[in-house]
Amino acid sequence: MIEKIKPNLVLTVGVATLLVGGGIAAYYGLVSRKFLEGVPLGANVVPQEAMVAVSLSTNSQQWDKLSQYGTVPSQAALQEILKGWQNRVFTDNGYNYQQDIQPWVGQEVMIASLPNPSLISANPRTPEVSTTLNQQAMVMVFPIANPTKAKELLSRPRTLQQGQTTQRSYRGVDIIETQGNPKQNYSISVLGQDFLVVTTDPNATERIIDTYRGSDSLAKTPGYAASLETIKTTNPFAQVYLNIPVATKIASYRSPNPIPDKNLEQVQQHQGLATNINLEAQGVGLKSVSWLKPNSQKKFTVENKAQEILARIPENTLIMVSGSNLKRVWEDYTHGANANPIAPLNPQVLSSSFKSATGMELEKDVLNWMGGEFSLSLVPANPNPRALERFVAGLVLMVKVSDRNAADKALTQLDEVMKNKKFKVSETKVKEQSAVQWVSPFGGFMVTRGWLEPDVAFITLGGAVADQIVPSPQAQITSNPLFQQTIPMGLNPNNGNFFINLERVFDPNIKTLSLPQLPPDQKLWIDAIQSIGLTTAIISDRTSRYDIFVKIKTPSTQLPPTATPKTEP
Known part of the structure; x- marks a missing residue:
């Protein structure tokens, strides 16, 4: 049942309720849950059909290092991009990342793109499917490393500037949804005491919950964990995964010249491409691996x-x-x-x-x-x-x-x-x-x-x-x-x-x-x-590797300290 909450009601009270109420209840029911090791934590709840998944370090020193790369103009441009993203996700919704998120969040957060389910199905190209191509949902998964701190900080009063919130439940998990904000509507849920999940689509939230309850996750993708092991690095800044079959299918639907089914079947033999990104002294290093499906006829x-x-x-x-x-x-x-x-x-x-x-x-x-x-x-x-x-x-x-x-x-x-x-x-x-x-x-x-x-x-x-x-x-x-x-x-x-x-x-x-x-x-x-x-x-015969290094210049002069906004993920 969906219950409407008055527009001026504090959004964060609802989030805290998720943590205290449904979150704890789910926690006791799933206390024995174990997540796969050797993969980003968020990969355990992101559905396997995700097109792209990016796991980002929450280590502030890594973000500080990133901000020091490049020339003065490129540094300023990067800072503007990061600041704009921070405003859309946090500031515009009454949150400050450093004060409200960083104290309780885990070592990494995951951002994923979920295509519309109708696009993933084997149905042929239809006008109905074509109209949903751009309706990809963005998912942000915040692992909770300190539940007590999360409850404390997210309980602080904040007023939603525009629109209203509604609350509903799906498979025993409470969901809060914002509506009426012309910039972005969000769907927020807490999975046990493990994750705070924010999506841009209610259906995506339900798919995340289904995955948390046992549906196939990104972590269980054939070859995913083993492939990540081949490119394992110490404290990567980011880990990126591309679902090649899904990405190719979406590219085909968007193309004025769709890929013939016979050729599309060839690409479906590929499974994925994974990359670990490390910030090094002179630039950015990338270790990548691509692999075929276990039963693929194609071999390298x-x-x-x-x-x-x-x-x-x-x-x-x-x-x-x-x-x-x-x-x-x-x-x-x-x-x-x-x-x-x-x-x-x-x-x-x-x-x-x-x-x-x-x-x-x-x-x-x-x-x-x-x-x-x-x-x-x-x-x-x-x-x-x-x-x-x-x-x-x-x-x-x-x-x-x-x-x-x-x-x-x-x-x-x-x-x-x-x-x-x-x-x-x-x-x-x-x-x-x-x-x-x-x-x-x-x-x-x-x-x-x-x-x-x-x-x-x-x-x-x-x-x-x-x-x-x-x-x-x-x-x-x-x-x-x-x-x-x-x-x-x-x-x-x-x-x-x-x-x-x-x-x-x-x-x-x-x-x-x-x-x-x-x-x-x-x-x-x-x-x-x-x-x-x-x-x-x-x-x-089913695995190929790619190592990339981008050597980045260092500016002769840095931005004045007072003009340098704090970089936050």
């Missing part, structure tokens, strides 16, 4: 052979990506892109465009012999005042081939194609080593191809950079201090790396790339980051 190929290619990449490289097997990378991307409505590159379009331009099959004639280590890098060209260079950087592809004869045949065929397109194709020498060069009929654009070893081919496009890799670079990227500080080294052997020197790539004073001017609200975040590094590895 365990192949971690991407170490040798790094020795061939020049020290001054701005962007690079490497991997163990280019052919397999393309095959995996093609299968994944078919079920990804936001894939940045359509493989079918690229394949058909390549065939239209060359008369050759991309997969059969080219990628088929690229079965070894590879790297794709952006390298600054050496300044040459006498050359009429239109490009100040060159793109470099190096790949270990699995079939030299097939490679020679395909490359020779490409030479003929370029001749027919009026390119000047000729033999050339790069540091006394034979190579083939294509020069566009309009000048400026140049392609150089050759061999570094009998089984290692190279192709450069754009600026003249071949002399920096033939026969080997004068200095390797592994000797670059920034690369060393950025690339995570924990996964060895590994399946590949990614590195970008953001500071140089986006520096307007270094004309390496002709990039468009970024909007101010994006530029301030880019300006705060120096570099990003990624290392990947295939751990088993």
Whole structure:
């Protein structure tokens, strides 16, 4: 039965009632309840169908450290974001986080997104379902570490500024709901003496209670606890979980081109992606793991052979990506892109465009012999005042081939194609080593191809950079201090790396790339980051790992103490 409470009634009295009354009653009934260890505490009551769940540390020292990252503008922007979130969740509802929440809350709080139940069902796309896409409920789970303190602090009088409250009961748990606030309505409940739960939707509250009573929780997701163990870190700032099947289904419904059911079924074989985020001395470290469902037909190929290619990449490289097997990378991307409505590159379009331009099959004639280590890098060209260079950087592809004869045949065929397109194709020498060069009929654009070893081919496009890799670079990227500080080294052997020197790539004073001017609200975040590094590895036929490090700049001057608002989660 729902009972309306007068608009001016103090909201917090109701919350305290939940703690004292229904909370204690539930506590005695569930005193023997045990929660799974090794997972965020809130994961025990968040439903398994949650699309995203983020567990945040409540340690004030961690939040203070976060506020010290970046440039002065990015710090100010971050503080405004945190302050706005704090106002919406706490201040606007009469609470002060430090005074009213922090003294009793546990070591972490969880924020989760629950999609509408009709979207999770196996029903086909319907107009009724489409109208509910944006009706995702936000859930906040506050573990109660000190019930006595929680009752004391939440009992202090506070008046709800707008709207009214109603009280009802569901499965023995009392629920208070705010109504009439144009900014946000909330549903609040206390589960035993374990959790204070706040949601933006009454139905979401009931789903949380169902989970607390025994329905499948996020903590019981197949592979979740075991996967978290593989990325376990000390005192993470945040732990993030993405439900890949649910997220893909929602993305498909939102896309103007929904994913075909056949391709959607492929993605459903994936289970989840989990990440631990740690605040380190020079930036933010992320340890991630993705895993397949236990009964999935899909399996990963365990192949971690991407170490040798790094020795061939020049020290001054701005962007690079490497991997163990280019052919397999393309095959995996093609299968994944078919079920990804936001894939940045359509493989079918690229394949058909390549065939239209060359008369050759991309997969059969080219990628088929690229079965070894590879790297794709952006390298600054050496300044040459006498050359009429239109490009100040060159793109470099190096790949270990699995079939030299097939490679020679395909490359020779490409030479003929370029001749027919009026390119000047000729033999050339790069540091006394034979190579083939294509020069566009309009000048400026140049392609150089050759061999570094009998089984290692190279192709450069754009600026003249071949002399920096033939026969080997004068200095390797592994000797670059920034690369060393950025690339995570924990996964060895590994399946590949990614590195970008953001500071140089986006520096307007270094004309390496002709990039468009970024909007101010994006530029301030880019300006705060120096570099990003990624290392990947295939751990088993159903588990893959990703370590990421974001190296963040430090401002030369901090915000004045009086202008720095206290950072709170």
